[in-house]
Amino acid sequence: MPKKPLESLTESMFYVLMAFGRGSMCGIQVVEFIQERTNGRIQMGPATVYTILGKYEQEGYIEEIAVEGRKRTYQITPRGHQAYQEEVSRLTQCVADAAAEVTVHESACMATVYDVRQDRPGLREGGLQICPC
Amino acid sequence: MSLLSTKSYRLAPCPSYDIKTMELWLETEALHGYFLTESGFLFGVGTFEKKDPCRVRYRLEPKEVMDWSAESLFPSAEARELCEEYGWTYVADRGKFFIYCSETVAARELNTDPKVQAMALKPMWDHASQQFWSSLFWIVGYPLIRYLAGRVTLLRMCIGMGTWLFVMGLAIGVWMLIRSVMRLSYIAGMRRSLRRGESFPVRSISWSEENASLVLQKKRRSYWLGNLTYILLILVWICCVFQGCEKELEYADQIPLDTYVAEYRREYAQKYGIEPEYVFPFADLVELVERSLEDAAAEDRTDSTDGYTDGIHGSLSYVQSGMYPGRMNYVNAKRDLLASTVIQMNQNGTVYLPDGRELEGILYVDYYDTTMPWVAKMLTWEYLQEGKNNKHYREITIPDLPVDEAYCFMAYLPTLILRKGNVVMVVELTQFEYDEKDYTLEPEQWARMFAESVR
Numbered sequence: 001m002p003k004k005p006l007e008s009l010t011e012s013m014f015y016v017l018m019a020f021g022r023g024s025m026c027g028i029q030v031v032e033f034i035q036e037r038t039n040g041r042i043q044m045g046p047a048t049v050y051t052i053l054g055k056y057e058q059e060g061y062i063e064e065i066a067v068e069g070r071k072r073t074y075q076i077t078p079r080g081h082q083a084y085q086e087e088v089s090r091l092t093q094c095v096a097d098a099a100a101e102v103t104v105h106e107s108a109c110m111a112t113v114y115d116v117r118q119d120r121p122g123l124r125e126g127g128l129q130i131c132p133c
Numbered sequence: 134m135s136l137l138s139t140k141s142y143r144l145a146p147c148p149s150y151d152i153k154t155m156e157l158w159l160e161t162e163a164l165h166g167y168f169l170t171e172s173g174f175l176f177g178v179g180t181f182e183k184k185d186p187c188r189v190r191y192r193l194e195p196k197e198v199m200d201w202s203a204e205s206l207f208p209s210a211e212a213r214e215l216c217e218e219y220g221w222t223y224v225a226d227r228g229k230f231f232i233y234c235s236e237t238v239a240a241r242e243l244n245t246d247p248k249v250q251a252m253a254l255k256p257m258w259d260h261a262s263q264q265f266w267s268s269l270f271w272i273v274g275y276p277l278i279r280y281l282a283g284r285v286t287l288l289r290m291c292i293g294m295g296t297w298l299f300v301m302g303l304a305i306g307v308w309m310l311i312r313s314v315m316r317l318s319y320i321a322g323m324r325r326s327l328r329r330g331e332s333f334p335v336r337s338i339s340w341s342e343e344n345a346s347l348v349l350q351k352k353r354r355s356y357w358l359g360n361l362t363y364i365l366l367i368l369v370w371i372c373c374v375f376q377g378c379e380k381e382l383e384y385a386d387q388i389p390l391d392t393y394v395a396e397y398r399r400e401y402a403q404k405y406g407i408e409p410e411y412v413f414p415f416a417d418l419v420e421l422v423e424r425s426l427e428d429a430a431a432e433d434r435t436d437s438t439d440g441y442t443d444g445i446h447g448s449l450s451y452v453q454s455g456m457y458p459g460r461m462n463y464v465n466a467k468r469d470l471l472a473s474t475v476i477q478m479n480q481n482g483t484v485y486l487p488d489g490r491e492l493e494g495i496l497y498v499d500y501y502d503t504t505m506p507w508v509a510k511m512l513t514w515e516y517l518q519e520g521k522n523n524k525h526y527r528e529i530t531i532p533d534l535p536v537d538e539a540y541c542f543m544a545y546l547p548t549l550i551l552r553k554g555n556v557v558m559v560v561e562l563t564q565f566e567y568d569e570k571d572y573t574l575e576p577e578q579w580a581r582m583f584a585e586s587v588r
Contacts, residue, residue, distance in 0.1 A: 012246040027215045046215035047194050047243035051253040053211075054197060070210035 009087050012044055016052045017061065017084040020076035024065055027053060027072070056080065139183040141167055145174065146353035149228030150257070150316055152193045152323065153332075154352060159191035159232070161345045169232065173225025177360070192221070192243045193230040195253050199260040207231075216243065229257050251327035258320050265313040272306040283518025288471070288511050292501065294377055296470035301370050308363060387463035390480060413478060415558055416586035418496050422484045424582045425574055461495075474502040490572040494564040497546075501557040513538050513552040516559050520544045531577050534584040541580050549580050553587045 009017065012034075019025055019033040027049050034042050053074065056062045061080030066073040076084070143162065147154040159169055164186055172180035194212075198205040208216075208231045213223050220240030221233040233243060244250040279285040291299040326332065380386055388396075394412050401409040416424060465477040480496040503509040520526055523544035531541045538552040549560040560583050564573045574582075 010246055010248045012249060027211060028218050031215075031219075043241050043245060045242045045245035046212070046219045046221060047192070047253070048246045048249045050209070050212045050215050051249050052246075055249075055252055070214040072211045 024075040141181045145177045146349045163189040174227040190235045195257045247327040251324045286515040390462040393464040414588040472501045472503045476500040492572040497561040499559040503555045512557045
């Protein structure tokens with residue numbers, strides 16, 4: 001049976017793959033990159049990092065290229081790069097869908113407000129409050 | 134420098150996989166001034182060092198490698214490097230976990246993504262489920278397959294070793310499985326919570342610094358009580374089984390036939406004031422010959438069979454030493470929960486007939502007077518299956534016998550299995566025929582006689 005790839009990446013897993021876009025890195029550099037990239041929003045724990053690195057190495061997303069003392073340096077593989085691109089596409093699509101939904105929803109809200117105001121002429125502009133969002 | 138040892142040994146309050154309790158316990162101990170040392174744990178007993186109390190965070194990290202290799206003894210250099218960089222020091226391990234501690238309040242958590250943490254628990258889950266399935270197979274599956282194939286005689290083994298000992302072994306097996314299931318379900322629960330983005334579940338306890346010691350003490354008591362009972366039960370069971378094996382090897386339960394007969398007669402006479410008509414609830418070699426001669430006399434239409442069997446006497450060569458010590462002419466009688474009387478009798482000798490002929494043979498009887506009909510039925514089935522599995526099995530057809538079930542076959546030796554009500558009897562009779570002087574009985578003949586002799 002072929003090995004099942006990682007179904008979806010968590011936020012931290014996604015950022016670890018993103019880090020390798022900058023080039024080869026060791027675990028500490030990955031943590032620093034993520035902290036810098038997210039302006040400190042994501043503070044990744046060391047156990048989380050080495051679990052992800054271990055998992056990615058096992059999946060063939062990254063490969064070890066150098067061992068210096070206790071430090072291991074990895075680089076992204078084509079398979080890892082593909083997984084990253086797929087995740088970026090998925091997230092982009094998610095964001096696009098969300099943006100489209102916001103536009104549709106806003107139009108619907110405006111129409112509702114208009115109808116309400118026509119039905120009840122006494123209603124002030126504050127009629128927007130009837131929108132569930 | 135203090136000459137007094139600052140080392141202290143403390144009992145863990147829970148199994149290693151109860152991660153949250155373990156962490157809280159270690160932190161509570163640190164608050165009381167006891168810090169886990171590098172010596173770690175041995176059979177659930179931790180080595181601690183007394184220092185000034187302080188607040189320390191402990192975290193348990195599942196090992197990546199779950200076997201007994203060197204890799205599983207220490208965390209990888211990379212993991213240590215990363216942890217140290219962020220203020221976490223590796224202390225020791227317990228079971229399938231590495232234990233890290235941090236005295237720095239500001240040190241970020243070791244795990245910041247619960248879903249990734251659930252991923253880290255995967256090897257542990259695999260290991261626990263592997264253990265569970267292998268226990269299930271060896272404790273339930275394999276014996277059941279062997280039993281259904283007639284390769285294992287469970288009930289016979291049960292009565293043979295003693296029902297209580299068998300049940301005790303069964304209880305240990307079931308307990309082993311329950312422990313395995315508990316471990317598995319706990320790990321599954323942890324992984325589920327983590328996958329949902331929640332933290333570790335804590336088993337039905339409300340924690341606070343004030344009640345921590347009390348809660349831990351309660352947990353410790355129940356954990357060790359369970360563990361010690363389990364270990365004690367296993368030790369007692371092993372000792373009993375070894376003792377039974379030793380007895381078997383030394384033939385300690387085997388009473389010489391003549392001693393048994395004399396003792397039985399004496400006790401019977403003392404109790405009832407008369408001599409017993411029979412010693413065994415089935416025919417022995419002498420009675421077998423008597424019955425065969427009576428039958429022959431009846432067929433010859435002899436006017437009276439009285440006195441026909443007079444003069445028969447057995448010369449049962451009681452071989453108690455020499456080549457087969459304890460293997461010939463013995464009786465092993467006992468009681469059991471499933472069978473009120475269990476007799477194993479071996480009789481080897483020659484019966485001299487009045488006309489000068491001789492029956493020389495070896496009789497082996499397993500007799501069970503069971504307490505319940507289903508036990509008798511199952512025991513009969515087991516013996517039959519065992520016989521059928523013999524590559525020399527050859528069925529011998531015998532006409533209707535005055536019993537509920539009867540099977541006769543050749544399997545190395547001519548064997549007869551009888552069930553009459555709750556009584557099960559397995560008879561093996563070997564007869565030697567060297568010349569025309571020797572007297573032998575056909576299987577149909579002796580099978581009928583044994584069936585009629587069941588008392």
